[in-house]
Amino acid sequence: MQQPRSELVELSDVIDARYGGKALGLAKLAAAGFPVPAAFVIANADAGDLPVGLEARYARLAASDGAVAVRSSASGEDGLESSFAGQYESVLGVNGYDELLAAIRHCAAGASAERAAAYRPGAGISGPMHLVIQEMVDARAAGVVFTADPASGRRDLCVVDAVPGLGESLVDGSASSDHYEVDRAGQIIGRQITSSPALTDDEVTAVVAGARAAEARWEMPLDLEWAIDRTGDVRWLQARPITTLPGDLNEMDSTVAGEDHVYTRCNIGEMMPGAFCPLTASVSGRAIEYAMQLVQVAGGFQDSYREDRWLQLGYFSGHLFLNMTEGTALSSGILGNSLEQYSLSIAGRVVDELVPKPPKPFARRLVNTVRLATFALSAGGAIRRLDRGLARFEAPSAAEPAALLAELDAGIELYNEATLTHVRSSSRSAVAANVLEQTVVREAIRAGRSEDEGRSRAAAMMAGAADVESAVMLEHLDDVVGRLAGDPAAAEAFLERDAAEAVTGLTGGTGPISRTFDEFLRRHGHRGYRELCMRDRSWRDDPDGLGTIMQAMLRARLNAGDAVRQTPASPQEGVPLTVRAMARLAQAGARGREATKSRMVLVAYLLSRGYRLLGERLAATGRLPDADLVFFFDRSELPALVGTGDVRDLIDRAAARRAALPFQARLEFPDVSVGKPVPTRPEPPEGIEDGVIVGRPACSGVVEGTVRVATTVAQARELRPGEVLVAPVTDVGWTPYFTLIAALVTDIGSSVSHGAVVAREYGLPCVVNTQGATRVLRTGDRVRVDGDRGTVTLLDRTFVPSTTA
Numbered sequence: 001m002q003q004p005r006s007e008l009v010e011l012s013d014v015i016d017a018r019y020g021g022k023a024l025g026l027a028k029l030a031a032a033g034f035p036v037p038a039a040f041v042i043a044n045a046d047a048g049d050l051p052v053g054l055e056a057r058y059a060r061l062a063a064s065d066g067a068v069a070v071r072s073s074a075s076g077e078d079g080l081e082s083s084f085a086g087q088y089e090s091v092l093g094v095n096g097y098d099e100l101l102a103a104i105r106h107c108a109a110g111a112s113a114e115r116a117a118a119y120r121p122g123a124g125i126s127g128p129m130h131l132v133i134q135e136m137v138d139a140r141a142a143g144v145v146f147t148a149d150p151a152s153g154r155r156d157l158c159v160v161d162a163v164p165g166l167g168e169s170l171v172d173g174s175a176s177s178d179h180y181e182v183d184r185a186g187q188i189i190g191r192q193i194t195s196s197p198a199l200t201d202d203e204v205t206a207v208v209a210g211a212r213a214a215e216a217r218w219e220m221p222l223d224l225e226w227a228i229d230r231t232g233d234v235r236w237l238q239a240r241p242i243t244t245l246p247g248d249l250n251e252m253d254s255t256v257a258g259e260d261h262v263y264t265r266c267n268i269g270e271m272m273p274g275a276f277c278p279l280t281a282s283v284s285g286r287a288i289e290y291a292m293q294l295v296q297v298a299g300g301f302q303d304s305y306r307e308d309r310w311l312q313l314g315y316f317s318g319h320l321f322l323n324m325t326e327g328t329a330l331s332s333g334i335l336g337n338s339l340e341q342y343s344l345s346i347a348g349r350v351v352d353e354l355v356p357k358p359p360k361p362f363a364r365r366l367v368n369t370v371r372l373a374t375f376a377l378s379a380g381g382a383i384r385r386l387d388r389g390l391a392r393f394e395a396p397s398a399a400e401p402a403a404l405l406a407e408l409d410a411g412i413e414l415y416n417e418a419t420l421t422h423v424r425s426s427s428r429s430a431v432a433a434n435v436l437e438q439t440v441v442r443e444a445i446r447a448g449r450s451e452d453e454g455r456s457r458a459a460a461m462m463a464g465a466a467d468v469e470s471a472v473m474l475e476h477l478d479d480v481v482g483r484l485a486g487d488p489a490a491a492e493a494f495l496e497r498d499a500a501e502a503v504t505g506l507t508g509g510t511g512p513i514s515r516t517f518d519e520f521l522r523r524h525g526h527r528g529y530r531e532l533c534m535r536d537r538s539w540r541d542d543p544d545g546l547g548t549i550m551q552a553m554l555r556a557r558l559n560a561g562d563a564v565r566q567t568p569a570s571p572q573e574g575v576p577l578t579v580r581a582m583a584r585l586a587q588a589g590a591r592g593r594e595a596t597k598s599r600m601v602l603v604a605y606l607l608s609r610g611y612r613l614l615g616e617r618l619a620a621t622g623r624l625p626d627a628d629l630v631f632f633f634d635r636s637e638l639p640a641l642v643g644t645g646d647v648r649d650l651i652d653r654a655a656a657r658r659a660a661l662p663f664q665a666r667l668e669f670p671d672v673s674v675g676k677p678v679p680t681r682p683e684p685p686e687g688i689e690d691g692v693i694v695g696r697p698a699c700s701g702v703v704e705g706t707v708r709v710a711t712t713v714a715q716a717r718e719l720r721p722g723e724v725l726v727a728p729v730t731d732v733g734w735t736p737y738f739t740l741i742a743a744l745v746t747d748i749g750s751s752v753s754h755g756a757v758v759a760r761e762y763g764l765p766c767v768v769n770t771q772g773a774t775r776v777l778r779t780g781d782r783v784r785v786d787g788d789r790g791t792v793t794l795l796d797r798t799f800v801p802s803t804t805a
Helices: 021-031 054-061 097-112 114-123 201-218 278-298 324-333 339-347 362-377 379-392 401-446 451-461 469-485 488-496 499-506 512-524 543-560 577-620 627-632 635-642 648-665 732-739 754-761
Strands: 007-010 039-043 067-072 090-095 131-135 139-146 158-164 178-182 188-192 222-229 234-241 262-264 313-316 319-323 672-674 692-694 696-699 702-709 724-727 743-746 766-768 782-786 791-796
Touching (some): 021 131, 021 234, 054 097, 054 131, 067 097, 139 201, 158 201, 178 201, 188 201, 201 222, 262 324, 278 319, 278 401, 278 577, 278 635, 324 339, 362 401, 379 577, 401 451, 401 577, 401 635, 451 696, 469 488, 469 577, 469 754, 488 499, 488 543, 499 512, 499 543, 543 732, 577 627, 577 635, 627 648, 635 648, 724 732, 743 782, 766 782
Parallel strands (some): 702 724, 743 766
Antiparallel strands (some): 007 039, 067 090, 139 158, 139 222, 262 672, 313 319, 692 791, 696 766
16 A cells, blocks of 8 residues: 655644554644644654645744654554554654655654564554654753553652653663652652752642643643753643553542541561452441441441442551541540540551540440440350351352352342451450450569560460361361371372372362361361451462472471471469459450450351352353453442443453552552541551660560561561561461461450460460561561560561672
8 A cells, every 4th residue: 555645734733643642642742732842743754755835844844953852653652552652763852854754764664673673563553653853952851751650550649750962762661760659739848869950849840730631631641841941930741641651549439537547567467467359348348347337336436328439448558447536435534545546556556647526424324335245245146146047047059140140149148247246256355355355464563573574464365275277277287287297208299290180189088187178168168367358268279389388297296297386375373353354355255355256256257159150150251351340340330240331441440450469469558547548658667776676575485596587478488487477467378387386466456356365375486566567677686675665675686688780
């Protein structure tokens, strides 16, 4: 087909992408009133076919100082799907008509250059080359600005890179740039300056303000090139969509209950660690919200359940947060509680950001206290009702998607009941543990000892509870591993196999090892890491994960011989009878809480399997491109998915949410936030002096060992026997590794958190709520963990080889 003839096109006549994304970006900026250097377009550029009137049009453009830039603007370049950035040629500082012709030949030839030709097929670039001829800016500084951070995917950040003079040195990589990160409020929250700054702070904020204005007009994140001329004015040289971003990390965010409300990842982060898919938030998150609101209703602090609002929790950037402000009704509305005690129980410290609500009259507090205590202490009846409901509940399995969704919706009611029962049981456990700790701490102070010694003694008194579900589960798994260790041939075969094959080979057999393992799966197979997640698989459905854990336990058992870890005795000598009674109540509370947690997780497991089956059914009928995508819809969107209407837009949004989840998972947040939580790049935690990290004692004992930092349970697979596990938080999925470690240290947590409870049952020195030990310590460091004082002392820093010559 014959090549279209070259022609001149004024920037004001460019109204779509037929002349390339660069031309359209400049035209849109100019039409919106942004200061853009004068320019025109050579459509269908061909060095052998120059458009009529080119020399005269160039003369008008170059009348001011003569210098122009010649930039490629191929069809499809700088578009919505791909940027094709840097693949075609640009020529700057063109002076005179002869130089212009040479630049046109050079850029037109770039269309067939090897690098561009190799890139083009996958990028959707086709058709003729167009060129933008643009007035050069006498730049004092230049650079690029992204209205979303392309590295983290965060749309609340603008990223600015700047260099002195022309920006070409930044684009071609020949110069290092100054780097700025600017939040939505226009505040510079991060900077890296190479030498003397290319920009003032006011110029940085001016660039960001202009970029945000362009983003608002485009209604999408943009990558813009800019220059600041000698008069100090910002000139805009290019605008294009950012094509490498995942979905909006905040698309599914809940509404903030109040701009002054305090949110925290503490406490909820133990039960729901990490980032979660939208289906998990709208099923498990809403179940927790339901339960916590009903506690407020039972205590007289709220009139009724508000299904239309997130009050007790918030879902931001894929993470679930606890709204501490809503919880302050407890401290102001019941007897024997205070804002300080409440914040200590949730965050492990006094939260100064919390504003106390006015205390209720004594009579009202008395009534509320009786109501709430009755609600918590009467959990036994609720547990029996839950067990009857579980006996009747059948796993959702209908063949038709609509019928299967109806079964799942019916299961939500049972899940809400199970979660409420667990919260009631947890309240009973927390009350007993808090009263015990306060009593023992007061006695320690009266005896001239420190508060930490009192807390350590209280934690030790909570150890020794019989039949704590998490500990029983670990004992049962340890029994399977012990039987394997006692059969050399079976042990060798188990270790030689792939982890998943090793576990699969144990199931369904007739021998004692297989029967013991099948019984473990029958009772505990619904447990696992992040066990309230609808998408993550349980141990029964994840043979690779369970097999890896069991192989690590078996190697440790074979290396350590038959040594058995002794459960520490609870210190009772010299303890008043009333305190002993409180200790027994705290132990019973821990046992009850773990039991109801297992029931709640069982319902979550059955629902998770049902939603996975729904995804498979929908994928088989062509309603979904793949089964996994079902987890990236809000529960309220699923009826449309099982219907017959057009859901292509909904599916596209779900796919974008799935792309966003890995970015959300890398985000970190401060332990408390006022208003909407904003991700942060955390600094080393406070409270570290002379190599000592201060946390809270959770299980007594002192041990020295080598650190293994594991921020995910997958990293915990590298644990070696006798190491000190340092983790953000632990849940049931981490528990099997407790048979390997010498001590446990966590960033967050309390004396009744899961890790603390199981550590006590296994006699592991444990320090919780260090507020950042995972960021301070490195794998290979040698530390002393003092579970009596709640400290971690760095004894020897691991050597990190330098990567520089």
